[in-house]
Amino acid sequence: MVLSILAATACAGRRVPPLAGPSSAPVMETPARVALITAPRSDAEWNALGDEAAALLSQYLRINTTNPPGNEIVAARWLASLLRREGIEARIFEPAPGKANLYARLAGDGSARPLILLNHMDVVLASPEYWTVDPFSGVIKDGFVWGRGALDMKGEGIAQLMTMLILKRAHVPLKRDVIFLATADEEIGAGVGAAWFVEHHGDLIRDAEFLLNEGGTTRANGRGGVDYYGVGTTEKSPFWLDMTARGTAGHGSRPTPDNPVHRLVRALNRIADWAGRTPLVVTPAVERYFRDLSTIERDTAQRRWFADIRAALRDSVAVRSITGDIAYNALLRNTISITGLKGSDKTNVIPPVATAVLDVRLLPGQEPAAFLAELVRVVGDTGVAFRPQGPSWPATESSTDTELFRAVVAAAHARHPDALVTTPMLAGFTDSHYFRRMGVASYGIAPFPLTQSDSRGVHGNDERVSVEALRFGVRFYYDVVARVAAK
Numbered sequence: 001m002v003l004s005i006l007a008a009t010a011c012a013g014r015r016v017p018p019l020a021g022p023s024s025a026p027v028m029e030t031p032a033r034v035a036l037i038t039a040p041r042s043d044a045e046w047n048a049l050g051d052e053a054a055a056l057l058s059q060y061l062r063i064n065t066t067n068p069p070g071n072e073i074v075a076a077r078w079l080a081s082l083l084r085r086e087g088i089e090a091r092i093f094e095p096a097p098g099k100a101n102l103y104a105r106l107a108g109d110g111s112a113r114p115l116i117l118l119n120h121m122d123v124v125l126a127s128p129e130y131w132t133v134d135p136f137s138g139v140i141k142d143g144f145v146w147g148r149g150a151l152d153m154k155g156e157g158i159a160q161l162m163t164m165l166i167l168k169r170a171h172v173p174l175k176r177d178v179i180f181l182a183t184a185d186e187e188i189g190a191g192v193g194a195a196w197f198v199e200h201h202g203d204l205i206r207d208a209e210f211l212l213n214e215g216g217t218t219r220a221n222g223r224g225g226v227d228y229y230g231v232g233t234t235e236k237s238p239f240w241l242d243m244t245a246r247g248t249a250g251h252g253s254r255p256t257p258d259n260p261v262h263r264l265v266r267a268l269n270r271i272a273d274w275a276g277r278t279p280l281v282v283t284p285a286v287e288r289y290f291r292d293l294s295t296i297e298r299d300t301a302q303r304r305w306f307a308d309i310r311a312a313l314r315d316s317v318a319v320r321s322i323t324g325d326i327a328y329n330a331l332l333r334n335t336i337s338i339t340g341l342k343g344s345d346k347t348n349v350i351p352p353v354a355t356a357v358l359d360v361r362l363l364p365g366q367e368p369a370a371f372l373a374e375l376v377r378v379v380g381d382t383g384v385a386f387r388p389q390g391p392s393w394p395a396t397e398s399s400t401d402t403e404l405f406r407a408v409v410a411a412a413h414a415r416h417p418d419a420l421v422t423t424p425m426l427a428g429f430t431d432s433h434y435f436r437r438m439g440v441a442s443y444g445i446a447p448f449p450l451t452q453s454d455s456r457g458v459h460g461n462d463e464r465v466s467v468e469a470l471r472f473g474v475r476f477y478y479d480v481v482a483r484v485a486a487k
């Protein structure tokens with residue numbers, strides 16, 4: 001199967017078919033379907049399904065959904081055509097020209113509440129000059145499917161799609177509905193994607209009990225095994241701020257005492273200094289995560305510190321070492337990154353205002369208003385004002401005491417009995433918070449085992465996923481879903 005896909009794609013690589021015809025319906029030829037009579041059992045069947053997933057992902061990556069503008073409607077139509085030809089009804093919602101959210105549902109007997117498989121169709125910008133392949137070629141070479149979105153998150157979207165197709169093809173009896181929800185505008189953190197869907201069509205998912213989304217980590221050890229499965233149960237909350245300093249404008253040759261650029265720089269200096277000293281806070285999820293890590297940590301000092309992170313944070317040597325790791329640091333405090341600055345456009349003009357933007361991320365349990373008050377106190381200048389860029393929300397968390405969480409653990413241990421299954425808090429954020437706030441237990445899982453270096457393609461260059469990881473991921477995803485949805 002791999003060989004035939006490689007051959008087919010090599011041809012396609014030379015003569016890429018147009019993505020969309022005049023009707024803007026995708027005209028890509030659909031890859032061969034793996035027929036099923038019962039749920040797949042043999043390795044050969046699973047490998048064939050994994051290879052079908054690779055061929056589908058290759059096509060999906062050729063649909064350029066760089067956001068902005070996203071143009072997710074083309075992706076939605078392509079996904080809908082795949083679902084419909086299997087007899088799965090799919091609805092496309094178009095909140096704005098070129099934008100789309102797709103909703104499909106497999107019916108269960110209603111004895112349990114639905115499970116949502118959530119994925120976003122948009123991707124971030126790719127700079128082709130830094131890639132070794134065309135980021136929108138979807139080329140399959142050296143055993144990898146290459147392209148922007150392979151990991152974030154068209155690959156996982158395809159694993160979810162294959163789960164739907166396998167359930168349907170094999171006529172698997174379901175106790176709960178399984179909903180496939182592909183959305184727009186995740187990467188720009190606003191817009192007409194998941195937030196729009198929840199607001200305008202919340203009735204279609206209101207009864208859901210569970211959701212699976214991006215936001216997990218499956219860490220391969222590079223020797224064919226998996227060290228740990230990280231399941232996303234909580235994430236920090238973004239609190240992005242615009243900052244404005246006002247003062248007296250003038251000519252650069254006659255300095256004004258309250259030059260707003262000077263004022264802004266002084267304020268930013270205080271913020272930059274404070275950013276490294278914001279209070280250390282241990283949330284219950286983070287405490288549990290460090291305790292889990294201590295069981296696999298090889299360094300003896302770290303192992304002792306992680307086992308009791310609260311005690312470790314009273315020891316200055318431990319604090320320096322632990323917060324010296326940027327990933328751990330972000331789990332233990334509210335963080336501030338100054339990311340944008342603007343003063344005058346002209347060298348000889350003192351502007352009336354100078355502005356900066358701050359990327360602030362808050363831990364669960366932290367109030368945005370309280371944080372803002374503290375920031376104002378640190379700056380201590382009434383000529384400097386802060387304004388939140390958009391709505392903020394308190395960070396949310398899903399319980400691990402659920403049937404779905406236990407299913408993820410069981411599916412992980414069925415493959416890697418010794419792997420640690422743990423719950424790292426995400427320092428970034430996904431669309432899960434919209435659903436957690438509706439009471440849907442939402443987990444980030446990663447279907448593809450990746451080493452640290454494999455993950456660099458996310459929002460970076462040469463994003464790719466191996467065909468072997470796809471084979472693993474399709475089977476793993478299906479297993480998790482079947483454990484909670486099949487009768």
Ligand SMILES: [Zn+2]
Nearest residue numbers: 152153186214
């Ligand atoms: Zn993503």
